[in-house]
Amino acid sequence: MTLSLRDHISVLSGSDAVVLVSVAAIKGSTPREVGAFMLITSGKIAGTIGGGNLEHQVTLQVRSMLESDVANMPVARIKRFPLGPGLGQCCGGSVEVGFHLLSDGDRADLRTVLADIVACPVSQSGRWVMLPVDGGQGRTELVGADTTNATMLASGFGTARGGIMAINGLDMLCLRLDEALTPMWIFGAGHVGKAIVQAMAPLPFDVHLVDSRDAYLDLPESEKLHIIQSDRPELEVSDIASGAHVLILTHNHALDFDICRAAIMRDDLGFVGMIGSQTKRARFIRRLSDRGLGAAEISRLTCPIGIQGITGKQPVVIAASVAAQLLSVREAQMAQNQTTKTASDGVG
Template sequence: MSIRLDLLTEATKRGPFVRVLVIEVKGSAPREPGAEMLVWADQTQGTIGGGTLEYEAIARARGLRAPKVERFALGPDMGQCCGGAVTLAFEPVHAETLAKIDGPAFARPFGGAPDMPLAVRQALAEARRGALTAPVLREGWLIEPIAPPPDPLWIWGAGHVGRALVNVLSPLPDWAISWADTGAERFPDTLPPNVTPLIAENPADLVSLAPPQARHLIVTFSHALDLELCHHILGRGFAGCGLIGSQTKWSRFQRRLTELGHSSAQISRIACPIGDPLLGKAPQAIAISVAAALLRERNIRAGTAAKEGCTG
């Protein structure tokens, strides 16, 4: 996992905080390297796995003035059943510090010599090649790869399924969400910071604003609008597209899209129906299964392997 400067910068608007970062895991542990939690005097954001480890990390973070690294044996030290060990970095964060970060990785001393060692320069070279995918501690220096911008995700429709999708996906840092519908009254009164509402009498007119690398989820109230969106998105280019509906609806759409001039290979790139039928048809069930598929795809592209873990 990589450092998200945009999210950390946004967090500094609430004042300075201590960032608690998982930098190494041995054996079974609640979270993977790169997982983080932000700790203020009166609140927290994010999680490093919950349970006793997180409780102790919050207590250590509050009042901290200087960076430090600490290793926790989850069984002997925390009384947790995971049996592994976790190394955490505790780092006070200020907006001024974040503003100075530039390049493919963020390297700074964590108890090491102020002059950058050769091992750190080698880690920075790895970052430039894209070979550094998680934080590492080398000779008293902490090095983290800088995360690329979040993937653009366009959600078409602010009905029950659209709202469920936004509720599930917006807390994750992986996507910048554009949410389109026909009127302001269709949206909730407040939206998460990574969600941009887009309003048009005919939302299909907005497709030209979406970047070709965007992913689309079409969940509007109208079959006619759904079809028009599919037509425009196929002509625009996209990284992925999912359409809510039945097999009957999709068969009809395939015929109509063929008549509109799209090839079978193009049309087959649209996934319909979305969601895992084994989880049910409730909006929240659809949202959970769609989010799981998006996360699985993103992790495969990033080369992130699942690790054994525990939560308490």
């Protein structure tokens, strides 16, 4: 099983028939949400609808259909799977699974949309792909989670059976993408900074690694890792995107203070964390207060960083703890953003 969008693109680029399997509707406790999807061919799988026996049985059914007679396969169908009695999974709910045999046009359109996302991946909220149903004439398109239609989808409103919505008079299949990336700036490319970069590599973050010391910036850049050498790292704070997370891990306490002060003076960042002890925190709070910062600004600082109860000081242990903390913060913020948007749209 593969989860990267690059693997989805690879499957869509092949010559084998492709069945798109999606979570069309849910009831009770289920492993994935409406819109989760996977691609299945006779020899490849990309994506997931929750794993376990549900995914195993779905894959067997698709491959059985592909081996029998692709030409006579229905273009689309919906099947209900009870998770408890039917599949022996402990979730206890039920899932309606949509099976869509993709036309050549659907495959090309979906591949183009996913390639565009890979080329420009940064987004601070979830996104949806709308795919025409049954080879219709509609255009496959990307929809941001801050739009009304996507808000309705995520909230469970306005979605017809089968995860299909009527948009501008066309029936569109709604697919949820989970590769929305949260921008993260790490100040300090020492042992801990590099360990955090490595821990974040498979996670949904777009990382900027900043250091004044060019010799320490020896990690290879990638689509999700951007290397920035700056003689004045604290000045880079003004360029950080709204909603981004900031980690302060430099080799110099005075530099830590300058970056920290610049970051918490902004009220639009998602998380500002600094490595250090309770003693360091107390000293910084006192100095920040002496510089005229109030309780609201100072409360934006998290120090020490990491999950409580994890006390190991090895860089890889700190990195694992911080990664878990930032994932928790990210999911809470995305849930809050969705709730706020839903309320403002009058949905619910």
